[in-house]
Amino acid sequence: MQNYVLLMVGAALVNNVVLVRFLGLCSFMGVTTKVDTATGMGMATTFVLTVSSVLTWALETFLLVPNDLTYLRTVTFILVIAAVVQFTEMVVKKISPALFQTLGIYLPLITTNCSVLGIPLLNVEQHHNFMQSMLYGFASALGFSLILVVFAGLRERLALAEVPRLFAGPPIAFITASLLALAFMGFSGISTN
Amino acid sequence: MSQFIVRSGPFTHAPTSVRATMGLVLVALLPATAFNLWLFGWPALFMFLATLIFCLLAEAGCLILAKKPLMPSLGDGSVALTGWLLAMSLPPWAPWWICLLGAIFAVVLAKHLFGGLGQNVFNPAMVGRVALLVSFPLQMTAFVSARPLGSAAAPGFGQSLGMIFGHTPWPDQVSAASALGYVKTELSRGVPVTQSMHHLPDLMDMALGLHPGSFGETSALLLLLGGLLLLARRVITWHIPTAVMGSLFVLATLFHAVDPGRYAGGLFHLLSGATFLGAFFIATDYVTSPVTKKGQLVYGCGVGGLTWLIRTFAGYPEGMAFAVLLMNALTPIIDHHFRPRAFGRTPQGDPLPLKDRT
Amino acid sequence: MSSGYAKIFKDGLWENNGVLCQMLGMCPTMAMTTSATNGLGMGLATLFVMASSNLLIASLRNYITPQVRIPVFILIIAAMVTLVDMTMNAYMHELYKVLGLFIPLIVSNCLPLGRAEVFAAKEPVLPSFCDGLAMGLGFTAALTVIGAMREITGSGTLFADASLLLGPAFKVMELRLLPPGDGVLMAVLPPGGFLATGLLLAVKRMIDIRAGKPISMAGAHAVT
Amino acid sequence: MKLFPVRGGVHPDYRKERTAEAAIVALPLPKALYLPLQQHIGAPAEAVVEAGQRVLKGQLLALAGGPVSAPVHAPTSGLVAAIATMTAPHPSGLAQPTIILEPDGREEWAALPPPIPDPFAADPAVIRARVADCGIVGMGGATFPSAVKLALGTEHKLDILLLNGAECEPYLTCDDRLMRERAEAVLDGARIMAHALGAARVVVAIEANKPQALEIMARAAAALADVTVVKVPAQYPMGSERHLVQAITGRETPARKLTADLGVVVHNVATAQAVREAVRFGRPLLSRVVTVSGGAVAHPANVEAPLGALVSDLVDFCGGLTTPPRQVVNGGPMMGQPLPSLAVPVVKGMSGILALTAAETNEQPSEPCIRCGTCVTICPCGLVPVEMAAFIRKEDIDGAARLGVQDCVSCGSCSYICPAHIPLVHFFNYAKGRLAEKAREARRTDRVRQLVEVHNTRLDKLAAARAAQAAAVEAARAEAAKATGATGQGGAS
Amino acid sequence: MLIAVGSMALMGGVLGGVLGLASRYLAVKENPLEQELQSLLPGANCAQCGYVGCGQAAAALARGEAPVTLCPPGGKAVAERLARKLGVKADLSGQVDKEPEFALIDEDLCIGCTRCIRECTADAILGAPKQMHTVLLDNCHGCAKCFKVCPTEAIKMCKVPVTLSEWHWDSPQAHSGRLH
Amino acid sequence: MMPQRPVVHALILGIFCLVFGVILATTDLFTHDTIKLRAVEDLQNSLTLVIPASIHDNNPVSDAVVIKDGGRDVTVYRAMKGGTVTGAAYAIEGSGYGGPITLMLGVDPEGKILGVRATAFHETPGLGDRIDAAKSDWITRFTGLWLGHPPADKWKVKKDGGVFDQFAGATITPRGVVAAVKNGLEFFARHKADILEGRR
Numbered sequence A: 001m002q003n004y005v006l007l008m009v010g011a012a013l014v015n016n017v018v019l020v021r022f023l024g025l026c027s028f029m030g031v032t033t034k035v036d037t038a039t040g041m042g043m044a045t046t047f048v049l050t051v052s053s054v055l056t057w058a059l060e061t062f063l064l065v066p067n068d069l070t071y072l073r074t075v076t077f078i079l080v081i082a083a084v085v086q087f088t089e090m091v092v093k094k095i096s097p098a099l100f101q102t103l104g105i106y107l108p109l110i111t112t113n114c115s116v117l118g119i120p121l122l123n124v125e126q127h128h129n130f131m132q133s134m135l136y137g138f139a140s141a142l143g144f145s146l147i148l149v150v151f152a153g154l155r156e157r158l159a160l161a162e163v164p165r166l167f168a169g170p171p172i173a174f175i176t177a178s179l180l181a182l183a184f185m186g187f188s189g190i191s192t193n
Numbered sequence B: 001m002s003q004f005i006v007r008s009g010p011f012t013h014a015p016t017s018v019r020a021t022m023g024l025v026l027v028a029l030l031p032a033t034a035f036n037l038w039l040f041g042w043p044a045l046f047m048f049l050a051t052l053i054f055c056l057l058a059e060a061g062c063l064i065l066a067k068k069p070l071m072p073s074l075g076d077g078s079v080a081l082t083g084w085l086l087a088m089s090l091p092p093w094a095p096w097w098i099c100l101l102g103a104i105f106a107v108v109l110a111k112h113l114f115g116g117l118g119q120n121v122f123n124p125a126m127v128g129r130v131a132l133l134v135s136f137p138l139q140m141t142a143f144v145s146a147r148p149l150g151s152a153a154a155p156g157f158g159q160s161l162g163m164i165f166g167h168t169p170w171p172d173q174v175s176a177a178s179a180l181g182y183v184k185t186e187l188s189r190g191v192p193v194t195q196s197m198h199h200l201p202d203l204m205d206m207a208l209g210l211h212p213g214s215f216g217e218t219s220a221l222l223l224l225l226g227g228l229l230l231l232a233r234r235v236i237t238w239h240i241p242t243a244v245m246g247s248l249f250v251l252a253t254l255f256h257a258v259d260p261g262r263y264a265g266g267l268f269h270l271l272s273g274a275t276f277l278g279a280f281f282i283a284t285d286y287v288t289s290p291v292t293k294k295g296q297l298v299y300g301c302g303v304g305g306l307t308w309l310i311r312t313f314a315g316y317p318e319g320m321a322f323a324v325l326l327m328n329a330l331t332p333i334i335d336h337h338f339r340p341r342a343f344g345r346t347p348q349g350d351p352l353p354l355k356d357r358t
Numbered sequence C: 001m002s003s004g005y006a007k008i009f010k011d012g013l014w015e016n017n018g019v020l021c022q023m024l025g026m027c028p029t030m031a032m033t034t035s036a037t038n039g040l041g042m043g044l045a046t047l048f049v050m051a052s053s054n055l056l057i058a059s060l061r062n063y064i065t066p067q068v069r070i071p072v073f074i075l076i077i078a079a080m081v082t083l084v085d086m087t088m089n090a091y092m093h094e095l096y097k098v099l100g101l102f103i104p105l106i107v108s109n110c111l112p113l114g115r116a117e118v119f120a121a122k123e124p125v126l127p128s129f130c131d132g133l134a135m136g137l138g139f140t141a142a143l144t145v146i147g148a149m150r151e152i153t154g155s156g157t158l159f160a161d162a163s164l165l166l167g168p169a170f171k172v173m174e175l176r177l178l179p180p181g182d183g184v185l186m187a188v189l190p191p192g193g194f195l196a197t198g199l200l201l202a203v204k205r206m207i208d209i210r211a212g213k214p215i216s217m218a219g220a221h222a223v224t
Numbered sequence D: 001m002k003l004f005p006v007r008g009g010v011h012p013d014y015r016k017e018r019t020a021e022a023a024i025v026a027l028p029l030p031k032a033l034y035l036p037l038q039q040h041i042g043a044p045a046e047a048v049v050e051a052g053q054r055v056l057k058g059q060l061l062a063l064a065g066g067p068v069s070a071p072v073h074a075p076t077s078g079l080v081a082a083i084a085t086m087t088a089p090h091p092s093g094l095a096q097p098t099i100i101l102e103p104d105g106r107e108e109w110a111a112l113p114p115p116i117p118d119p120f121a122a123d124p125a126v127i128r129a130r131v132a133d134c135g136i137v138g139m140g141g142a143t144f145p146s147a148v149k150l151a152l153g154t155e156h157k158l159d160i161l162l163l164n165g166a167e168c169e170p171y172l173t174c175d176d177r178l179m180r181e182r183a184e185a186v187l188d189g190a191r192i193m194a195h196a197l198g199a200a201r202v203v204v205a206i207e208a209n210k211p212q213a214l215e216i217m218a219r220a221a222a223a224l225a226d227v228t229v230v231k232v233p234a235q236y237p238m239g240s241e242r243h244l245v246q247a248i249t250g251r252e253t254p255a256r257k258l259t260a261d262l263g264v265v266v267h268n269v270a271t272a273q274a275v276r277e278a279v280r281f282g283r284p285l286l287s288r289v290v291t292v293s294g295g296a297v298a299h300p301a302n303v304e305a306p307l308g309a310l311v312s313d314l315v316d317f318c319g320g321l322t323t324p325p326r327q328v329v330n331g332g333p334m335m336g337q338p339l340p341s342l343a344v345p346v347v348k349g350m351s352g353i354l355a356l357t358a359a360e361t362n363e364q365p366s367e368p369c370i371r372c373g374t375c376v377t378i379c380p381c382g383l384v385p386v387e388m389a390a391f392i393r394k395e396d397i398d399g400a401a402r403l404g405v406q407d408c409v410s411c412g413s414c415s416y417i418c419p420a421h422i423p424l425v426h427f428f429n430y431a432k433g434r435l436a437e438k439a440r441e442a443r444r445t446d447r448v449r450q451l452v453e454v455h456n457t458r459l460d461k462l463a464a465a466r467a468a469q470a471a472a473v474e475a476a477r478a479e480a481a482k483a484t485g486a487t488g489q490g491g492a493s
Numbered sequence E: 001m002l003i004a005v006g007s008m009a010l011m012g013g014v015l016g017g018v019l020g021l022a023s024r025y026l027a028v029k030e031n032p033l034e035q036e037l038q039s040l041l042p043g044a045n046c047a048q049c050g051y052v053g054c055g056q057a058a059a060a061l062a063r064g065e066a067p068v069t070l071c072p073p074g075g076k077a078v079a080e081r082l083a084r085k086l087g088v089k090a091d092l093s094g095q096v097d098k099e100p101e102f103a104l105i106d107e108d109l110c111i112g113c114t115r116c117i118r119e120c121t122a123d124a125i126l127g128a129p130k131q132m133h134t135v136l137l138d139n140c141h142g143c144a145k146c147f148k149v150c151p152t153e154a155i156k157m158c159k160v161p162v163t164l165s166e167w168h169w170d171s172p173q174a175h176s177g178r179l180h
Numbered sequence F: 001m002m003p004q005r006p007v008v009h010a011l012i013l014g015i016f017c018l019v020f021g022v023i024l025a026t027t028d029l030f031t032h033d034t035i036k037l038r039a040v041e042d043l044q045n046s047l048t049l050v051i052p053a054s055i056h057d058n059n060p061v062s063d064a065v066v067i068k069d070g071g072r073d074v075t076v077y078r079a080m081k082g083g084t085v086t087g088a089a090y091a092i093e094g095s096g097y098g099g100p101i102t103l104m105l106g107v108d109p110e111g112k113i114l115g116v117r118a119t120a121f122h123e124t125p126g127l128g129d130r131i132d133a134a135k136s137d138w139i140t141r142f143t144g145l146w147l148g149h150p151p152a153d154k155w156k157v158k159k160d161g162g163v164f165d166q167f168a169g170a171t172i173t174p175r176g177v178v179a180a181v182k183n184g185l186e187f188f189a190r191h192k193a194d195i196l197e198g199r200r
């Protein structure tokens, strides 16, 4: 139990996907102009990452390793993830326009977010079992969502600040992210195993 | 009359100003600063002045580049305060280039790239300190034990000048670990907290400030004095300091009760590190903390809790600066969620329902 | 048509640079720029993948239906990456030892997919290939510059270990600018990556302003 | 009586001592009176006299221009010199139609409507009609036509008429003096209004910084079972209707509702006195008490001035200006409006004329907001001034509206307290103006769309009718042709 | 080798089939303009435009809420393509809001020709043939159609005057009060 | 757009997968063994760093034994000269600031260190990465030491009362390495007989 908690704290805070692992940065920069968008994206990513962690665990355990096909890992992982995400999007769009507006519209963004491949690959690298894979995916996505929302809050405030012309927009966003990463270094060294 | 008719009312204003506010904070910092100048001697004075001057120069440089007038901003005391607080959070004998880089991190990076006073989202002094700590862990954890000015062990004027601005080596045997650092190192080699406590100054000395630490953080009592002045003059309110110290104390005491060998006690956490400096002077920075009282309580608890977490579990022995920056990042979200309830409206912003009158 | 190709290259290198304007492929931009050499290596590997995947996609685009477009594009890119990975591991092992870590990550880089969608899926083969090349070059340049910024300030060196990547002849590139241990460590840590990128964006904007170009603020209008 | 706490607010330097002991003095009749047609909220009044016409004191000069409007009467007898446009006592300095009356000094009364002998037996509608005819508007500053407010009793079940004697604005003492000098009249008027409203009780709320008024009013009320005098704490803006109601009843008026929905109607003490004059004596609203004060005024005083007297007349009456003022204000320093010049007339809502020195205004160039949060703490409406101003600064008016800028009562507390001297209220006034403008625009567009639709349908109908007519004519002609054809020949012309 | 190729092909077939099925049976009617616009956008779904992905960006473009220059990854090329598709000029910065106006008929010049009445779509002009015409201020929306047809130039377009109740404070940043 | 039957999409994606599957599988076919070979070469290269070439004439990779230690299998590569074991090398793991540190440790039959190298770690550049032989000679200073020299309670960094230098500003990494090397020597001491005699 304690192991799982540590695993999750590690994935969410200490080795935060965005600020430490450097995964999913394009979404991080793209969807954080508004808190609402960031929240939606966070929820959608949490869903996809959890599902894809489980799926790829199955793929790895039942197809790739038994047949010595690990060289196909990257290809099969990303293929399955992309297709599943696209399929989910279609299903949500059809069955619930409301859900589509809150979650579904974010799904296409997720395929081009490298955390959906990065986290499954990390799962493999760290030899996670089924439960660990799922929790790791889930917690990483929570960490991702947290940073997304926090950063969106900061950017909403920056949008109202008198930032010098040279830095307004993306440059100051990166500098803010830099200071956020600096703050997160406070968590470094928390042992998670 | 012509100049102000373009403005709507009110036509009377409270006798407040940014300058007066900042001035009061500077005054409140004086006792602790003076005491620590005495405690750490000439090198500390040079370090302090260097930091202050570099910060003022950095501000002036930024203002010139931004083509803004110099005086109102330089004179309102905010950058002096940033420099002062930065100096107070540096090791007392830090060399000049640490001061310079700190000033650049604090004033240029954390303040002026965001647009100057009031626009920054992170506490400039703490950005300066943390960037230095991360970049120069060695120099930033080189503390000294007290050598009061005038005592035999205190370095002389010329020697001190050399230590801060040149390459004069430190006198032997002055370097010392801070209390938090010592406990953490001992713990990492398996020495329980209960045992390492015996090698630390007693709580009275800790409260008075007679222990190694950053330049301005050691004297809890004098900082408290300054804090009370700020409270009395209503520059700050009780919410943030109480929340910071309360949450830190409660967490530390609880865990200490469960496992005294692993976790240091509440009083120790209060009196060591930058707890008082942080609670009264740093976490309270207007610009980077929430504007509502409820928000401030949440923010303060966050700072206290994270400080404890980082001190107890993470790689760095002291967590106040990180905790402040982390909560700075959360401030917009906190502000968003803890807006006061508007008159005649529900917390969600809808008009209150009309009650049936009977 | 030559001016068309000139424009493609100008776009890739400056006007519509993948990192500095499109802000795609940010992950390797942050993760792989602790030194100029790393940036260069990652850039070159990406360059190869982008050029070849653009080439393939442009030639096959007429056979792909919209419903399966994204999976197919991703498949092609991933296959190219795996191909590069295996080949380099086997036949360019020394180089692989330096770059090996970065290569699988190219799949998840969103720049190749972005270019596939925006260019290769719509344009003929040769321009697409050039676009991949140009975007890859721009990407390489940006990563190398960011890497250099971080390496100089963080470790005091420039192009350290470049000879491992490019061969012993490039030993001359390896410079030491500060005494060992004198760097600002933050630069090579995560905050440094964001900071260097932010500063580079500001520099680019300054140059564009000097050149009298209108400045674009991505996403800025949506916030007002 | 148990009071309830009110959130926020400030304690400005009251400076009331300068005029608190100055008994009300009447202004000698000036050479000319300038009576703007718009002295109230609502539609402007419409002049019913012409230039050159002689009028008597109390005679109707302009008729209410709509259901929410108020008539204007002659404050004295004299000659209508002209009806011209003239700078309004308004920050815009816009010109507006004004009746210029040259007094003849004879103070000849016109035939007034007869007194209502026993107002407490009269039909509320009669009282309302009288109040409307006498041109009475709220004298607490809002200048809302009082008769409209007196009609609230017809739709709401009212318990309390709350008489607003808070006078929370610094400097102003006109209500204070009125209560001290004419307590019986004020209470009589209040009870008449309570009767008109159908409210059983009158509660008089007076701030604690007016002990004499409290005492005198309490004494006057002692004999009246239905009147209670309550001491409320001196806490700006206690005089604000909704906050006063909260302090007295503990109930919070829901946004976009009226206090009447809670069973309370608030009127100013001067309004009450004016209502009494109208009901008991048939006298329209002709004059008002104005506090003339401020550091630049030689002898501050409470002046009862005929409406239409120039501000400069009052200032001269008070000894003139000792130094050039930094600001001349209509009303109190917190909510008052700057006056464009001294050559503007006294109007019904003008409770004070303040000539303030720079030291008094303490106006300083604004600095960047340091997010101290004081404005949030003190805003009596629970708003977040700092954020609203940030949105407005970026011209995001809708963002400010989402934060509730329209709930702001412009009390000025936030601007008063702001250490960075940011003109917060000015930002909010601007935003509210822009929002109102947008709403007007939207209404206008809607109206135009409707008009165009009507126009088009009319044209269509017309075209259809014409087509039908043409077809009929055609048919008739064909018919006729057939007929002629059938009968052989001959010309149907 | 066989397993590798076989499993890959199988995966591809199954996934392709599923997506194909989905696209057929889960299809949702979409605005064709939106779809066309979306096909012009990069499809990088990076959200830098401030919308959630290219689909939402296209929808906003179709609604006319977004400028054609919205997409940083697309750069100038996409902006031009979008502009061509939507038939707008890419550079819209020169446009200024017109202040509201109304028509005023100079009664001395009006010859009662009624041409203006026929033009006015808002029924804002009163009058009969050979009689003087006046404009109902409340109805006129300043379209200036009447202004263009008047043979005697009796119609002038005037700025709507600010009334006391319509006036409002200018922004404190404007530093240009109407008073001095 | 022509409406297409689902099977068309299935075919397209299937064929693409098939084609690229063939391509990748073929490449794998050609590169599989080479890649394996390279891995072995890498291993050999790291072994030569900790076992001097002069003391053996065999290929240590092929003379490996697997030792069970606790629940772990440790592969020990043995250097032999003329059939007698002259040295042994094996991977050990320590924990540093940035996570696990993998080291290769070479010892002679007496348990004296022939060499230590860090082969994989994530320590901070400029701080902990000085355990890399390319960055500083710190790691080479283990050569020639054994469990009694320095005495067992001095196998610590100076800060903890031992004899090993810590890095300025980084104690955790050296502490981890010293502890790992000490553990490695104790492992050898425990299994000396098995290793020397080649029992598994």
Ligand SMILES: Cc1cc2nc3c(=O)[nH]c(=O)nc-3n(C[C@H](O)[C@H](O)[C@H](O)COP(=O)(O)O)c2cc1C
Binding pocket: D138, D141, D142, D144, D148, D149, D150, D152, D240, D241, D242, D258, D259
């Ligand atoms: C039926 C009715 C409608 C009213 N509508 C408004 C209104 O739209 N705007 C307004 O300012 N006051 C209106 N009032 C007057 C308010 O009750 C209140 O007296 C006025 O807003 C001034 O109060 P204040 O100065 O505290 O804001 C209305 C009163 C009545 C009886």
Ligand SMILES: Cc1cc2nc3c(=O)[nH]c(=O)nc-3n(C[C@H](O)[C@H](O)[C@H](O)COP(=O)(O)O)c2cc1C
Binding pocket: D137, D138, D139, D140, D141, D142, D143, D144, D149, D164, D165, D166, D167, D168, D169, D237, D238, D239, D240, D241, D242, D266, D267, D268, D269, D271, D335, D409, D410, D411
């Ligand atoms: C902030 C604020 C302060 C006010 N202060 C007073 C006051 O001190 N005295 C007063 O009579 N009205 C004051 N008013 C106006 C009252 O809200 C209300 O309009 C008035 O009492 C209604 O009476 P009337 O219609 O007779 O003027 C204030 C309004 C606001 C918004």
Ligand SMILES: Cc1cc2nc3c(=O)[nH]c(=O)nc-3n(C[C@H](O)[C@H](O)[C@H](O)COP(=O)(O)O)c2cc1C
Binding pocket: B133, B134, B135, B137, B138, B141, B185, B315, B316, C185, C189, F096, F097, F098, F123, F124, F125, F127, F128, F129, F159, F168, F169, F170, F171, F172, F173, F174
């Ligand atoms: C950014 C950063 C990176 C660090 N990296 C290392 C590291 O690689 N190795 C290490 O032993 N300590 C590392 N540390 C931790 C400290 O520098 C130091 O080791 C710790 O505070 C205890 O060392 P001391 O006892 O010498 O103070 C790092 C600290 C920071 C801030």
Ligand SMILES: Cc1cc2nc3c(=O)[nH]c(=O)nc-3n(C[C@H](O)[C@H](O)[C@H](O)CO)c2cc1C
Binding pocket: B021, B022, B025, B078, B079, B081, B082, B083, B085, B111, B116, B117, B118, B119, B120, B123, B124, B125, B126, B235, B236, B281, B282, B283, B284, B285, B286, B287, B288, D370
């Ligand atoms: C109570 C109080 C506390 C402050 N604390 C800090 C601080 O911790 N760090 C700092 O850089 N400035 C501090 N300031 C000064 C000022 O807010 C700072 O320069 C701004 O953050 C710069 O925009 C403080 C000011 C006040 C009034």
Ligand code: SF4
Binding pocket: B291, D368, D369, D370, D371, D372, D373, D374, D375, D376, D385, D386, D414, D417, D418, D419, D420, D421, D422, D424
């Ligand atoms: S009172 Fe002024 S300085 Fe303080 S938060 Fe409000 S606007 Fe900012």
Ligand code: SF4
Binding pocket: D378, D379, D380, D381, D382, D383, D385, D407, D408, D409, D410, D411, D412, D413, D414, D415, D424, D425, D428
């Ligand atoms: S925001 Fe409005 S209501 Fe609140 S204090 Fe400011 S002026 Fe008063």
Ligand code: SF4
Binding pocket: E041, E042, E043, E044, E045, E046, E047, E048, E049, E050, E051, E052, E053, E054, E055, E057, E070, E071, E072, E073, E074
């Ligand atoms: S910025 Fe362009 S590529 Fe990115 S989501 Fe918007 S439209 Fe798509």
Ligand code: SF4
Binding pocket: E102, E103, E119, E120, E121, E122, E123, E124, E125, E135, E139, E140, E141, E142, E143, E144, E145, E146, E147
């Ligand atoms: S301007 Fe337009 S609306 Fe106005 S009167 Fe002329 S035609 Fe009618």
Ligand code: FES
Binding pocket: A023, A024, A025, A026, A027, A112, A113, A114, A115, C024, C025, C026, C027, C028, C108, C109, C110, C111
């Ligand atoms: S490279 Fe774009 S999300 Fe990672």
